[in-house]
Amino acid sequence: MSLQCGIIGIANTGKTTLFNCMSNVKAETSNFAFTSNKSNIGVIHVPDPRLYVLEKFQPTEKVVPATVEIVDIPGLTKGANQGEGVGNKFLADIRNTDALIHVLRCFDDINLPHIDGSVDPVRDIENIDFELQVKDLESVDKKLQRLDKIARVGDKDAKHGVEVLGKVKACLESFGNVRDLKLETNEKKYIDDLFLLTVKPVMFVCNVDDASAVNGNAYVDKVKEHLKERNAEILVIAARMEEEISDFDNEEDQMAFLADAGLQEPGVNRMVRQAYSMLNLLSFFTVGPKEIRAWTIHKGMTAPQAAGAIHSDLERGFIRAEVIKYNDFITLGSEHACKEKGKLMVEGKNYVVGDGDILHIRFNV
Numbered sequence: 001m002s003l004q005c006g007i008i009g010i011a012n013t014g015k016t017t018l019f020n021c022m023s024n025v026k027a028e029t030s031n032f033a034f035t036s037n038k039s040n041i042g043v044i045h046v047p048d049p050r051l052y053v054l055e056k057f058q059p060t061e062k063v064v065p066a067t068v069e070i071v072d073i074p075g076l077t078k079g080a081n082q083g084e085g086v087g088n089k090f091l092a093d094i095r096n097t098d099a100l101i102h103v104l105r106c107f108d109d110i111n112l113p114h115i116d117g118s119v120d121p122v123r124d125i126e127n128i129d130f131e132l133q134v135k136d137l138e139s140v141d142k143k144l145q146r147l148d149k150i151a152r153v154g155d156k157d158a159k160h161g162v163e164v165l166g167k168v169k170a171c172l173e174s175f176g177n178v179r180d181l182k183l184e185t186n187e188k189k190y191i192d193d194l195f196l197l198t199v200k201p202v203m204f205v206c207n208v209d210d211a212s213a214v215n216g217n218a219y220v221d222k223v224k225e226h227l228k229e230r231n232a233e234i235l236v237i238a239a240r241m242e243e244e245i246s247d248f249d250n251e252e253d254q255m256a257f258l259a260d261a262g263l264q265e266p267g268v269n270r271m272v273r274q275a276y277s278m279l280n281l282l283s284f285f286t287v288g289p290k291e292i293r294a295w296t297i298h299k300g301m302t303a304p305q306a307a308g309a310i311h312s313d314l315e316r317g318f319i320r321a322e323v324i325k326y327n328d329f330i331t332l333g334s335e336h337a338c339k340e341k342g343k344l345m346v347e348g349k350n351y352v353v354g355d356g357d358i359l360h361i362r363f364n365v
């Protein structure tokens, strides 16, 4: 399982700049709105210092971090849903993502006019939300019409579906986001197949000038005030500065520049961590002389499901999992020592995997 995040926002807010400071591929940024005509897709590594601690105890040929896939779509504008700008056709590119990163312009730059005439991140949030809501409304309406026909001939399930979709429609029509609508599990099933955009968890990234990287600025305050009832995740990142920093090949130089700016780590690291907690994800490890590797799963997944994240054969033929807790491993120093001290547990298919578990899957296919 690889987590996928979509970057959204008004044109020229710094989406591609943010993408470039985290991705292994570099995309073109420019001052002209709508220059890009395709989405950028990149893969980033999930920063996890535990991997390198494990390597101290278990020398290995390679260390493989978990990855997140990032989709950077060209800017949206007001009216994108009716074909304004170029953004609308790219909304489809984020249908399948697990979460959204909404980039807000929170910096002044007279050389870079905002396409709506002024810098106003709160207006931008409303405009983008509206575009997504309109798109969702289209999907809901289509399904509603279909279900309505079936419900008319007396189908109970379709009737229930019509009720639920009616609620969802009303929410969207009053400029609400479906994620804020409290739906029961048996109600959610009617919208699951629609992959609605306003259901996806969202994180707001306030893109600020270098000087505001640590404490934010007045624009950020406005965003916080506007979002305070939504209990939304808000991060402050100086994307252009971080892009420059990420261009240094050498990690020491990078850290020195970050420290100069008053930061302990790249904003991207904070962002990935935030995305993990927002999506209830955790990492488990496989550790051996060939590779030490981190894998991503949902909290609450069982050992066979975790095995399935490695390979479907491992899930199908799952026999048992040998589990060592990360802390035991680094305290005792080896698998052998853990075994001797009774810290290697043999677990069956109901075992719920914990964050940092070191797993060895026994299987037979």
Ligand SMILES: Nc1nc2c(ncn2[C@@H]2O[C@H](COP(=O)(O)OP(=O)(O)OP(=O)(O)O)[C@@H](O)[C@H]2O)c(=O)[nH]1
Residues within 6 Å of the ligand: 009, 010, 011, 012, 013, 014, 015, 016, 017, 018, 028, 029, 030, 031, 032, 033, 034, 035, 036, 073, 074, 075, 076, 107, 108, 109, 112, 207, 208, 209, 210, 238, 239, 240, 241
């Ligand atoms: N002054 C300043 N400029 C920035 C900052 N972040 C990005 N820019 C500039 O803003 C311009 C647009 O940045 P992009 O990253 O291409 O913006 P985008 O949101 O991807 O734009 P579209 O793809 O056209 O929607 C570029 O010239 C960037 O260098 C920032 O923090 N401060």
Ligand SMILES: [Mg+2]
Residues within 6 Å of the ligand: 015, 016, 017, 036, 072, 073, 074, 075
């Ligand atoms: Mg872009």
